[in-house]
Amino acid sequence: MFIKKAVSIKPSEITPKEIYQQRRQFLKTSINTGLGLAATGLLATHTADVFAGYGLKTLKHVKNTKYTVDDDLTEYKDVTTYNNFYEFGTSKSSPAATAHKLNTTPWSIKVEGHVEKPATYHLEDLMNEQTLEERIYRLRCVERWSMVIPWLGFPLSELIKKVKPTSKAKYVEFSTLYRPEEMQGQRRGVLDWPYVEGLRMDEAMNPLAFLAVGLYGEVLPNQNGAPIRLVVPWKYGFKSIKSIVTIRFTEQQPVSSWTRAAPREYGFYSNVNPNVDHPRWSQRRERRIGEFLKRKTLMFNGYADEVAHLYAGMDLKKYF
Amino acid sequence: MRFYKISVFILCLLPISLLLYFFYIDELGANPFETLTRQSGEWSLRFLLLTLAMTPLKVILKQSWPLKFRRMLGVYTFFYASIHLLTYIWFDQFFDWPEIWLDIVKRPFITMGVLSWFILLPLAVTSTKAMKKRSGRYWKKLHQFVYLVGVLVLLHYFMLVKADYWWPVLYAVIFIVLMTFRFKAIQQGISHLFWFKIPLRQE
Incomplete structure (x- = not known):
């Protein structure tokens, strides 16, 4: 796929990875522009497209070369x-159609439970303290589809270290915003709102656990969980809770929204596991x-090296 | 009558034509194969309900013309159900027959779906005039199995939903309403309720 070791090619001759991975997008744009220009006889003046982003605010970041995937990125549009x-809304297309109603500024996150410094943090302040990094992760949905997404954000462990959980904190529980006037899906009781997810403390401290504030170099679109969401790539997608407003450190294992809705089908762990069927x-x-x-x-969605030790000795059929 | 029949025939091809067109121009969303499966399934259920709606329509309008469309709608139900089944066998399982068999045995919602198609198959085969004549009094009995298909496909739908039961509930309510028309007493009661008659203009 990609050239991993430099041979005799000068670095400047190699297409940057992000451009390479966006080649389908690039081809599409070029073809469309090309055809349009050809039709008006202006093809000769057509010069190379300069990729101008997707229209949201760009975020300064560094690329984390450790956490990357060699597969093609899933297109931004998808x-x-x-x-x-x-x-x-419960259809795949409704978030993109209705999420613009959500106002994400200002945004604050309440940290509570067993921590030394329970407090409410402004998202801006949290982000200013962190160097944002880009990580390319696989995302596997429990519905049997998957994507490869370049996220921007910082490790969850950084935030946890900052707020200093006490020895009583065994789990972290996250909640999504509840604001039915802007989130119209919440006007119906499809799930028990607000959406709740949780991780065991060692899972939350694993370097893979990530708080994303952007994707493809820009801030998160609302439908992808703006302004801040969890990304735990070795678990099914629904564990990666979106639009987080509360982080609570608990002694008891939290009950996730999907577990509450269908305990036989969605367990607390919900690790990606080809050997354990959904019922x-x-x-x-x-x-x-x-x-x-x-x-x-x-x-573990290809992340066994990083996370398998967390579940050593556990019966993953029982703790699904 | 011929004009109406041809019009309905063409109209019934519209959903599949649009689906194929949008598939071709890549406008079926990020997961076009899933969209094809979902849409063909939903359209076969809609056609099933349309087929079952012809008798109530006859009762309400006090006209016999709705019955003339029943067979065509029934065959279209089978047509869309077959596309639905094909999308599953092809795009979901890639003709992996052992895996498909396992799915049928292990997953109740797949069992219901496949069973429904196998019940619809003899109904479609015996839908021609010649077959109707040949099977005589068994024909009606055989074709009443469509009610069982209605129950099975609704179960199929309910069992594949993750949390939002709005659509399957809506379809189930429509199905129940249409089924009540099968009872003589209710038919007579409803007949009295509606006073109007809407005949089809004959050519």
Whole structure:
């Protein structure tokens, strides 16, 4: 796929990875522009497209080369129009259609429970303290589709270290904003609002656990969980809770919204596992968005090296 | 009558034509194969309900013309159900027959769906005039199995939903309302309720 080791090619001759991975987008734009210009006889004046972003505020960041995936990125259009975000309706397309009503400024996060410094933090302040990094992660939905997304954000562990949980804190519980006047999906009781998710403390401290504030170099579109969301790539997508307003450190294992809705189907751990079926469907394969043939689902979504030790000795069929 | 029949015939091809067109121009969203499966499934359910709506329409309008469309709508139900099944066998399982068999045995919602198609199959095969004549008095009995298909596909729908039951509930309510027209007493009561008659203009 990509050139991993420099051979005799000068670095300047290699297409930057982000451009390379966006080649489908680039081709599309070029072809469209090309055809349009050809039709008006102006093809000769057509020069190379300069990629101008997707229209949201760009975020300064560094690339984390450790956390990357060699697969093609899922197109921005697909990442931002095919969403499970029941707060904005239960169809895949409704979040993109209705999430613009959500006002994400100002935004603050309440940190409570077993911590030395319970407080409410302004998102801006939290972000200013962190160096934002870009990480390319696989995302595997429990519904058997997957994407590859370049997130921007910072490790969850950084925030946890800052707020200093006490020895009583065994779990972290996250809640999504509850604001039915702006989140129209919340006007119906499809799930028990607000949406709640949780992690065990060691899972939350794992370097993979990430708080994302952007994707594709820009701030998160609302439908992707703006302004701040969790990304835990070795778990099914619904664990990666969106639009977080509360982080609570608890002694008891939190009850996630999906577990509450269907305890037989959605467990607390919900690790991606091709060997443990959802009661209604097999999890052995998945469709990568943009591809036709299905891929084999990887154990822990391909992150076994990083996280398998967290579950050593646990029966993953029982703790699904 | 011929004009109406041809019009309805063409109209019934509209959903699949639009689906294929949007598929071709890549406007079925990020997961076009899933969209094809969902839409073909939903359209087969809609056609099933349309088919079942012809008898109530006859009762309400006190006209026999709705019955003349029933067979065509029924065959279209089978047509869309077959596309739905094909999308599952192809785009979901890629003709992996052992895996499909496992799915049918292990997953109740797949069982319901596949069973429904296998019940619809003989109904579609015996829908021609010649077959109707040949099967005589068994024909009506056989075709009443469509009610069972209605129950099975609704269960199929309910069992695949994750949390939002709005659409399956709506379709179930429509199904129940349409089924009540099958009772003689209710038919007579409703007949009295509606005073108007809407005949189809004959050519």
